[in-house]
Amino acid sequence: SEQEIVCTGCGVTIQTEDKQGMGYTPPSALERDTITCQRCFRLKHYNEVQDVPLTDDDFLAILNQLGQTDALIVKIVDIFDFNGSWLPGLHRFVGDNQVLLVGNKADLLPKSVKQNKVIQWMKKSAKELGLKPADVMLMSAEKKYDIDKVAEAIEQYRKNRDVYIVGCTNVGKSTFINSLIKQFGGEEEELITTSHFPGTTLDMIDIPLEDGKSLFDTPGIINHHQMAxxxxxxxxxxxxxxxxxxxxxxxxxxxxxxxxxxxxxxxxxxxxxxxxxxxxxxxxxxxxxxxxxxxxxxxxxxxxxxxxxxxxxxxxxxxxxxxxxxxxxxxxxxxxxxxxxxxxxxxxxxxxxxxxxxxxxxxxxxxx
Ligand code: GDP
Incomplete structure (x- = not known):
């Protein structure tokens, strides 16, 4: 039988077939002395985060974990796919943890849109879906609009606790994390690591914060109702x-x-x-x-x-x-x-x- 190779970064089983899947590595990279999956490779060398889709079991493991931590949860949604990018069930698991709800892709809104009305709508919809966020904000991860404001809000609401960034695939979570990493810049970049998300074989990105706490990027979750x-x-x-x-x-x-x-x-x-x-x-x-x-x-x-x-x-x-x-x-x-x-x-x-x-x-x- 084939010998199993694991990523030296995150420990996931290496595979060379499915480019979108966990542990993908281009066949040529198997020649290297240390083998890392493409995701860890990019993270290490380019500080670039790639997203990996996730099964429903892993989704539950993530939700469970979020309920057990004392942390700020930053939930990212796509304002063009609010319902499709919602994570059903999250509110039942977050426990007493505060949630900062961030609507991404604000750059696509026509200029005549009143952002405040969008925020009111997000608040109302969140409430109808069972979640009462500590705050609701808009940003454009790609155009870097208001990334600094979101970073400030994270700092304000986390009160010396860890931060978990959650969102389903395609909301722009990786783009956001990459913008954050660039924003933090400096020495911290070298301290970014990956580790297993508890209870799963999935890796998560760990960005160290000044007070010894971390900002974790959780794996992207697939919502099967997305038009995508x-x-x-x-x-x-x-x-x-x-x-x-x-x-x-x-x-x-x-x-x-x-x-x-x-x-x-x-x-x-x-x-x-x-x-x-x-x-x-x-x-x-x-x-x-x-x-x-x-x-x-x-x-x-x-x-x-x-x-x-x-x-x-x-x-x-x-x-x-x-x-x-x-x-x-x-x-x-x-x-x-x-x-x-x-x-x-x-x-x-x-x-x-x-x-x-x-x-x-x-x-x-x-x-x-
Ligand atoms: P992830 O699956 O949540 O990590 O999402 P990605 O970061 O890979 O982004 C998904 C898609 O949304 C990509 O095509 C991005 O270019 C796009 N995207 C991400 N952020 C923004 C944004 O702020 N504005 C716009 N217009 N597109 C964005």
């Missing part, structure tokens, strides 16, 4: 906003339908002529049609006219699930987690929203 899991990597790029979102405005009469690619659909069932302002990735095409023709259009054109998903992905794409909503207030956002949102201008519209089974639709007060 329904599409290919290439398609994910098309639905993920990369630049500040430019709204697209549609004046609709009842009996009209909008498709956001083939990923989501909105029918205007009943109400006076109304405007629907779409906030999605700038490259995602919005298609308007008559509601009576909408089903047929989807059957015949999912994967071409209505894409993403592309032709291949369309074969496996989950059926869209319909829900009816009556918009009670003017300027209401219909939020499609992982995709964006549609602002309905006037109150009283009756609509139906369709998204792939498992992904979330929520309503909020308009943030603009």
């Amino acid at each position: 899991h329904f599409v290919s990597q290439k398609e994910l790029k098309e639905i993920t906003p990369r630049k500040e979102i430019k709204p697209k405005i549609f004046q609709l009469n009842e009996g009209q339908t909008l498709y956001a690619g083939g990923m989501a659909r909105l029918d205007f069932l009943q109400g006076e002529r109304n405007s629907f302002v779409c906030y999605f990735a700038n490259d995602l095409s919005i298609h308007r049609t008559k509601t009576e023709k909408a089903d047929e259009l989807y059957e015949n054109h999912l994967g071409d006219m209505l894409s993403p998903p592309g032709k291949e992905t369309a074969k496996e794409f989950p059926p869209l699930k319909r829900q009816e909503i009556t918009v009670k207030e003017e300027k209401t956002d219909v939020v499609i987690s992982g995709l964006g949102w549609i602002n309905v201008s006037e109150a009283g519209a009756k609509i139906a929203v369709y998204v792939p089974e498992g992904s979330h639709v929520t309503i909020r007060e308009g943030i603009i």
Whole structure:
């Protein structure tokens, strides 16, 4: 049988097949004297953190551990996928530990968005999901907006305790940790280590803090309801906003339908002529049609006219699930987690929203 090689950094079993998986090492690296997994190698040589997906058992082990420590928990969510990037169950495990909730990717919000309204919405949503954060903040890990403020808040709330950074995959946790490391800079970089996360074979990054405590980067957790899991990597790029979102405005009469690619659909069932302002990735095409023709259009054109998903992905794409909503207030956002949102201008519209089974639709007060 094959001899098992383990990483000299974190102890994980080395493998050369699955680039995204735990312990991946390029075959050429097996020639080296000391063998480390790619994740530890990058960390050591470039101070770069890579994320590794995680199974549900490991997720539970992490949650359990968080409940047993006395620490500040910093939970990162993607504000474009608030529900999809939420970690269900975290609030039941955190015990008495305070949670600092940080919404990432604020750089993608149109300039006209009032950040305070986004924070209010995050607070309200967190509460509805059972979590009462000590504070809620926004940042852009990539553009480095407000990283310093988040670092200050961490310092303020941790009160000489350890810090655990948690988040599901794709929220920008690695980007954030990398920004933090650069921010701390200096000698501390050399003191960064990896160790096993208790009860798992997963490694976590340990960044030493001035008072002898540590800031731990926990492994990224997969949330199976993320829109990201329904599409290919290439398609994910098309639905993920990369630049500040430019709204697209549609004046609709009842009996009209909008498709956001083939990923989501909105029918205007009943109400006076109304405007629907779409906030999605700038490259995602919005298609308007008559509601009576909408089903047929989807059957015949999912994967071409209505894409993403592309032709291949369309074969496996989950059926869209319909829900009816009556918009009670003017300027209401219909939020499609992982995709964006549609602002309905006037109150009283009756609509139906369709998204792939498992992904979330929520309503909020308009943030603009
Ligand atoms: P992780 O899986 O949580 O560690 O996420 P990554 O740090 O790998 O980031 C996931 C994706 O989100 C990458 O494509 C990043 O470029 C992107 N990303 C991370 N932070 C930001 C941000 O502040 N703004 C934007 N627009 N994208 C970000």
